[in-house]
Amino acid sequence: MYRILVVEDEKSLNDLITMNLEVAGYSYDKAYNGSDALDMIYENKYNLLLLDVMLPVIDGFELAQRVRHMDIPIIFITALDSLPDKIKGFNTGAWDYIVKPFEVLELMARINAVLRNKYGYEDIKIGDIEIHTRERRVFANNNEIILTKTEYDLLETLALNKNIALSREKLLQLVWGYDYEGDTRTVDVYIQKLRKKLSLEDKIVTVYKYGYRLEDKQ
């Protein structure tokens, strides 16, 4: 399991990020200022750092600079949206840069992308179902289930955001692409197909008037 350090002096935002990390099944630590974060980074092994920039004691850019040699991927989460700030952020070796206010789903997607880039594809396991993301193959009780491209994309999107409800619009956007002009009924149709093929009737939950959620209670 990936371990993530969240460095954000604003307690509310720190909680927000970690509560979402919790839902997505990551383990995490919290730090509220730069110097505590530095100590924690040296003491523990983290797979990813989420850094605010305007931090007490040591600011985010400097912190990133100081731990650069440890080769831990960094995502900045900051209110500073000017180009010079972004360039400065990337120059410190950051992998990504997210401007506040952000969508939680986007943050999770970016965390996922960075982890995948850094540590490679990881198979996803939900109940009896195993998703081999590199080969794009799905197994249920070790029997391969053949899915179409769209079905697979939909399943992977739901699995990567497990326990998070995704609205139909969001699913359309993530799976079919921004320029897809179909209506949200399409999503329902594909969800039905997935449920049938993988016997996920009780795992893919319909969220009333919103969308769907893939549940994975541990």
Add this chain to the structure above:
Amino acid sequence: MTFRAKLIISMLIVFIIAFDISVVIFVSRGQSMVLEARESAAADEFSSIYRSIDKFIRETYTESGKRDMDFCKGIINMYKTLYNEGSTKIDIEEGIYTGNNIYMTKALSMPYDDIVISYEKDISDYYNMQREWKRLFVIVNFIFAGVLFVLVYGITSYLTRPLYAITKALSEFRKGNYGSRISINTRDEFQPIADEFNNMAETIGASIEQINKNAEEKEMLVRNMAHELRNPLAGIQGFSEYLLSCDVNDEDRHKALCYIDSEAKRLSALSNKILNMGITENTDIDFEEVNTRDIGEEIKKYKEVGLEYKIDKIVCDRILITDLLINLVDNAVNADADKITIIFDKTEEYYRISVADNGCGMDQKELLSIFKPFYRVNKDRSREKGGAGLGLSYCESIAKVHGGYMEVHSQKGRGTEFMIFLQLFNK
């Protein structure tokens, strides 16, 4: 063509013309004097020769009583031979003279008056001398022009040096070196130009520095504002998204709702403060005569403070000044003060209200920044209390619209004293 080249050429032309005219006048006057002297000497010589010939012939005629042409011509030929070697020639006139020499004629006296004696004086040496003068004149002219050129070149280079200094300073200034100054000390027409430029550069340099400083401060303000606005916004957006999309338990739902509530309140307080600042900066304020005790009582309703009145009345905007004092009292409370004293007083030019506390105080470095918007001395604690770091800049803008200013004295661990100076009205 450069100014210097123009200067050199015009000076050379003027000097050479003046020189040549004076030399030509001088030389021609000298030559004509020489010629006159030669002519009068020749006239004297001719007259003495003529007299001796005439006398000799006349005496012989008186003795013999008859005209003897051959004898007469013989005498003349004798003189002719006598003068043949020198520059003088004597002869009987034989037609029109066309030479360049001095030439005179005179007829003999009776009865030989049909014979005219001619006298010619060779002055070719004079013409040679004239030619020599002309040659010399050309040579001297060239030498003089050369010497003059060297002199003029040197003089103009000295005179135009300030121009080059000015050009260099201007181009340096244009390139952005705002410290560039003209350092010349010529005490001529260039001096005021240099002095004016230096003064101008001083003013522009100061303005540019101010502009840069303002831009920097503005950028700082925008960064801080972005931070202050976006953090609560990110919280509200994130937690509502969280509630919408995750199947959360009651405890987490409550936590998220509490955050949404507190962040929304923070955002609303912040927007009020920002709007307040805009109002004080752009609105005419309501000056009225206020009893200082009324203000004191109002603050006492908010927080127990010590009050001292050295003046009874004060002319100000009552709401704004009360707001200002409450802000300062708030700060004192946040600085762990248990004793706060407000003194109403005046100096010769200002009303002076002082707010002193025995709180934790600030060090010099902190004091430098406290009036800047969004600056917080203690970031973590102040935010928990809902502060955005706008209080003191708000207070300062209130003092400013009252034609005054604020001062602060503080000692770490001992306490802080704010002094508000407001324009005094002698009503």
